[in-house]
Amino acid sequence: MILIYNRDMKSKIRVIIFDFIGVLLFTKVTYKPNKIIDEIDQVIGKVTNDKLFKKELIKKYNLKEKEFDKILNKIVNKYESFKPLWKLLPSLKKKYKLAIINNGTSLTLKEFKRKYNIDEFFNLFISSAIEGVRKPNSDIYKLATLKLGVKPKECLFMDDSLPNINGAKNFGMKTIYWENPNIGFKKFKEFLK
Numbered sequence: 001m002i003l004i005y006n007r008d009m010k011s012k013i014r015v016i017i018f019d020f021i022g023v024l025l026f027t028k029v030t031y032k033p034n035k036i037i038d039e040i041d042q043v044i045g046k047v048t049n050d051k052l053f054k055k056e057l058i059k060k061y062n063l064k065e066k067e068f069d070k071i072l073n074k075i076v077n078k079y080e081s082f083k084p085l086w087k088l089l090p091s092l093k094k095k096y097k098l099a100i101i102n103n104g105t106s107l108t109l110k111e112f113k114r115k116y117n118i119d120e121f122f123n124l125f126i127s128s129a130i131e132g133v134r135k136p137n138s139d140i141y142k143l144a145t146l147k148l149g150v151k152p153k154e155c156l157f158m159d160d161s162l163p164n165i166n167g168a169k170n171f172g173m174k175t176i177y178w179e180n181p182n183i184g185f186k187k188f189k190e191f192l193k
Contacts, residue, residue, distance in 0.1 A: 012051050014094060014154040015176065017144060019135075020102035020112075021045075022160030024086070025079040034074070036061060041075050047105045054107065076111045082181050085188070087125070089121045097148050099124040101157075103134040103164075124148060129139065135159070135166025156191065159175045 007081060018024050040057055047053045058068050092098060106127040112118060118125060124147055128134035130142060145152055152172030159165050162176040169175045176191060178184025 013096065013156050014098060014152060015097045015144075015148050015156070016149050017099045017155055017157045017168075017173070019159035019164065019178070020100050020104070023158050024082060024100070024182065025116075026082055026181060027078055028080045031078050037071055037074050037078065040071055043077065044075070044104045044108075046103070046134070048132050048134055050105055050129045051106055053105055053129070072105075072108050073111060075101065076108050076115065081116060082185070084185055086116075093121055097123045097150070099126070099137060099144055099148060101126045101144055103128045105129045120159055135161070135180070136166040138167060138171045141168050141171040141173060158188065160184070 040061075043053070043057065054068065057063070058065065059091075061068075063071070072107075089098065100118070102125065104127065106129040109125070109127060113125075124144065126140060126144055126147075128140065131140060131142045141152065141155075141157070145155065148155075155168075155173045155175070156176065157165070157168035157170070157173045158176045158178055160180075162177060165175045165177045176184060176187045178187075
Protein backbone atom coordinates (compact mmCIF):
# COMPACT_ATOMS: atom_id res chain seq x y z
CA MET A 1 0.00 0.00 0.00
CA ILE A 2 1.39 3.41 -1.00
CA LEU A 3 1.24 6.08 1.67
CA ILE A 4 0.79 9.77 0.90
CA TYR A 5 2.56 12.46 2.84
CA ASN A 6 0.92 15.82 2.38
CA ARG A 7 2.81 18.78 3.86
CA ASP A 8 -0.44 20.60 4.66
CA MET A 9 -2.00 17.63 6.40
CA LYS A 10 1.15 16.49 8.26
CA SER A 11 0.36 12.77 8.22
CA LYS A 12 0.43 9.63 6.13
CA ILE A 13 -3.00 8.80 4.73
CA ARG A 14 -3.87 5.12 4.39
CA VAL A 15 -7.66 5.37 4.09
CA ILE A 16 -10.05 7.62 2.18
CA ILE A 17 -13.57 7.72 3.59
CA PHE A 18 -16.36 9.10 1.44
CA ASP A 19 -19.82 10.35 2.23
CA PHE A 20 -22.24 8.58 -0.11
CA ILE A 21 -24.86 11.15 -1.19
CA GLY A 22 -23.18 14.52 -1.74
CA VAL A 23 -19.70 13.23 -2.62
CA LEU A 24 -19.99 9.96 -4.57
CA LEU A 25 -23.58 10.47 -5.77
CA PHE A 26 -25.66 13.52 -6.65
CA THR A 27 -29.26 14.09 -7.73
CA LYS A 28 -29.66 13.62 -11.48
CA VAL A 29 -30.08 16.89 -13.38
CA THR A 30 -33.01 15.23 -15.17
CA TYR A 31 -34.76 14.29 -11.92
CA LYS A 32 -38.25 15.77 -11.64
CA PRO A 33 -39.22 16.54 -8.02
CA ASN A 34 -41.85 14.26 -6.49
CA LYS A 35 -43.40 15.21 -3.15
CA ILE A 36 -43.54 11.77 -1.51
CA ILE A 37 -40.19 10.58 -2.89
CA ASP A 38 -38.46 13.79 -1.78
CA GLU A 39 -40.08 13.77 1.67
CA ILE A 40 -39.06 10.17 2.31
CA ASP A 41 -35.58 10.85 0.93
CA GLN A 42 -35.21 13.72 3.43
CA VAL A 43 -35.99 11.34 6.30
CA ILE A 44 -33.54 8.68 5.09
CA GLY A 45 -30.46 10.59 6.30
CA LYS A 46 -31.71 10.43 9.89
CA VAL A 47 -32.31 6.65 9.98
CA THR A 48 -30.67 4.60 12.71
CA ASN A 49 -33.40 1.92 12.83
CA ASP A 50 -34.73 0.48 9.56
CA LYS A 51 -37.72 -1.32 11.07
CA LEU A 52 -38.97 1.84 12.76
CA PHE A 53 -38.27 3.94 9.66
CA LYS A 54 -40.28 1.58 7.44
CA LYS A 55 -43.14 1.17 9.94
CA GLU A 56 -43.54 4.93 10.51
CA LEU A 57 -43.47 5.85 6.81
CA ILE A 58 -45.86 3.08 5.73
CA LYS A 59 -48.26 4.36 8.37
CA LYS A 60 -47.73 8.08 7.64
CA TYR A 61 -48.26 7.74 3.87
CA ASN A 62 -50.75 4.86 4.11
CA LEU A 63 -48.62 2.64 1.87
CA LYS A 64 -48.56 -1.05 1.16
CA GLU A 65 -45.17 -2.71 1.55
CA LYS A 66 -44.73 -3.08 -2.24
CA GLU A 67 -45.50 0.64 -2.71
CA PHE A 68 -42.90 1.51 -0.08
CA ASP A 69 -40.30 -0.68 -1.82
CA LYS A 70 -41.08 0.99 -5.17
CA ILE A 71 -40.53 4.42 -3.59
CA LEU A 72 -37.17 3.29 -2.20
CA ASN A 73 -36.22 2.07 -5.68
CA LYS A 74 -37.20 5.46 -7.14
CA ILE A 75 -35.00 7.14 -4.53
CA VAL A 76 -32.05 5.00 -5.66
CA ASN A 77 -32.76 6.00 -9.26
CA LYS A 78 -32.95 9.69 -8.30
CA TYR A 79 -29.14 9.71 -8.00
CA GLU A 80 -26.21 9.29 -10.34
CA SER A 81 -22.50 8.88 -9.77
CA PHE A 82 -20.14 11.85 -9.81
CA LYS A 83 -18.22 10.45 -12.77
CA PRO A 84 -14.91 12.37 -12.38
CA LEU A 85 -14.51 10.91 -8.88
CA TRP A 86 -15.61 7.38 -9.85
CA LYS A 87 -13.03 7.35 -12.65
CA LEU A 88 -10.32 7.75 -9.98
CA LEU A 89 -11.55 4.88 -7.80
CA PRO A 90 -9.62 2.04 -9.51
CA SER A 91 -6.29 3.88 -9.16
CA LEU A 92 -7.14 5.07 -5.62
CA LYS A 93 -7.93 1.50 -4.57
CA LYS A 94 -4.38 0.47 -5.50
CA LYS A 95 -2.96 3.04 -3.06
CA TYR A 96 -5.51 3.30 -0.23
CA LYS A 97 -8.26 1.46 1.56
CA LEU A 98 -11.56 3.06 0.49
CA ALA A 99 -14.65 3.30 2.67
CA ILE A 100 -18.09 4.90 2.81
CA ILE A 101 -19.88 6.20 5.90
CA ASN A 102 -23.53 6.78 5.05
CA ASN A 103 -26.28 8.26 7.16
CA GLY A 104 -29.26 6.42 5.80
CA THR A 105 -31.39 3.35 5.55
CA SER A 106 -29.81 0.05 4.63
CA LEU A 107 -33.03 -0.89 2.80
CA THR A 108 -31.66 0.75 -0.36
CA LEU A 109 -28.15 -0.63 0.11
CA LYS A 110 -28.57 -3.82 -1.93
CA GLU A 111 -29.78 -1.85 -4.94
CA PHE A 112 -27.06 0.83 -4.59
CA LYS A 113 -24.41 -1.90 -4.29
CA ARG A 114 -25.69 -3.62 -7.41
CA LYS A 115 -26.01 -0.42 -9.44
CA TYR A 116 -22.55 0.97 -8.56
CA ASN A 117 -20.47 -2.19 -7.89
CA ILE A 118 -19.71 -0.83 -4.44
CA ASP A 119 -18.07 -4.01 -3.15
CA GLU A 120 -15.63 -3.90 -6.09
CA PHE A 121 -14.31 -0.44 -5.15
CA PHE A 122 -14.78 -0.11 -1.40
CA ASN A 123 -13.30 -2.07 1.49
CA LEU A 124 -16.05 -0.97 3.86
CA PHE A 125 -19.57 0.48 3.78
CA ILE A 126 -20.91 1.72 7.11
CA SER A 127 -24.63 2.44 7.31
CA SER A 128 -26.11 4.40 10.22
CA ALA A 129 -29.22 2.18 10.09
CA ILE A 130 -27.17 -0.97 10.59
CA GLU A 131 -24.88 0.50 13.26
CA GLY A 132 -27.56 2.47 15.14
CA VAL A 133 -25.43 5.64 15.17
CA ARG A 134 -24.96 8.38 12.61
CA LYS A 135 -22.56 11.15 11.67
CA PRO A 136 -21.42 13.41 13.30
CA ASN A 137 -21.35 11.12 16.37
CA SER A 138 -17.71 10.15 16.93
CA ASP A 139 -18.70 6.49 17.47
CA ILE A 140 -19.33 6.03 13.74
CA TYR A 141 -15.86 7.36 12.82
CA LYS A 142 -14.31 5.21 15.55
CA LEU A 143 -16.10 2.16 14.17
CA ALA A 144 -14.65 2.85 10.71
CA THR A 145 -11.09 3.10 12.05
CA LEU A 146 -11.48 -0.09 14.09
CA LYS A 147 -12.88 -2.05 11.15
CA LEU A 148 -10.15 -0.73 8.84
CA GLY A 149 -7.34 -1.15 11.38
CA VAL A 150 -6.08 2.44 11.18
CA LYS A 151 -5.67 5.50 13.38
CA PRO A 152 -7.89 8.57 12.82
CA LYS A 153 -4.91 10.64 11.62
CA GLU A 154 -4.37 8.07 8.83
CA CYS A 155 -7.82 8.81 7.38
CA LEU A 156 -9.07 11.42 4.95
CA PHE A 157 -12.83 11.99 5.31
CA MET A 158 -14.93 13.86 2.73
CA ASP A 159 -18.52 15.02 3.20
CA ASP A 160 -20.91 17.74 2.03
CA SER A 161 -22.12 18.43 5.60
CA LEU A 162 -20.11 20.76 7.85
CA PRO A 163 -21.34 19.11 11.08
CA ASN A 164 -20.12 15.74 9.71
CA ILE A 165 -16.80 17.29 8.67
CA ASN A 166 -16.39 18.83 12.14
CA GLY A 167 -17.25 15.50 13.78
CA ALA A 168 -14.55 13.71 11.79
CA LYS A 169 -12.05 16.53 12.38
CA ASN A 170 -12.72 16.47 16.15
CA PHE A 171 -12.14 12.71 16.06
CA GLY A 172 -8.71 13.35 14.52
CA MET A 173 -9.30 12.69 10.82
CA LYS A 174 -8.11 14.88 7.97
CA THR A 175 -11.12 16.31 6.12
CA ILE A 176 -12.24 17.89 2.87
CA TYR A 177 -15.55 19.73 2.84
CA TRP A 178 -17.47 19.24 -0.41
CA GLU A 179 -19.53 22.44 -0.44
CA ASN A 180 -20.34 21.52 -4.05
CA PRO A 181 -19.00 18.82 -6.39
CA ASN A 182 -16.62 21.05 -8.33
CA ILE A 183 -14.97 22.68 -5.30
CA GLY A 184 -14.81 19.40 -3.35
CA PHE A 185 -13.31 17.51 -6.27
CA LYS A 186 -10.77 20.29 -6.91
CA LYS A 187 -9.66 20.21 -3.24
CA PHE A 188 -9.41 16.41 -3.41
CA LYS A 189 -7.27 16.49 -6.57
CA GLU A 190 -4.99 19.08 -4.91
CA PHE A 191 -4.71 16.80 -1.90
CA LEU A 192 -3.67 13.87 -4.12
CA LYS A 193 -0.78 15.82 -5.71
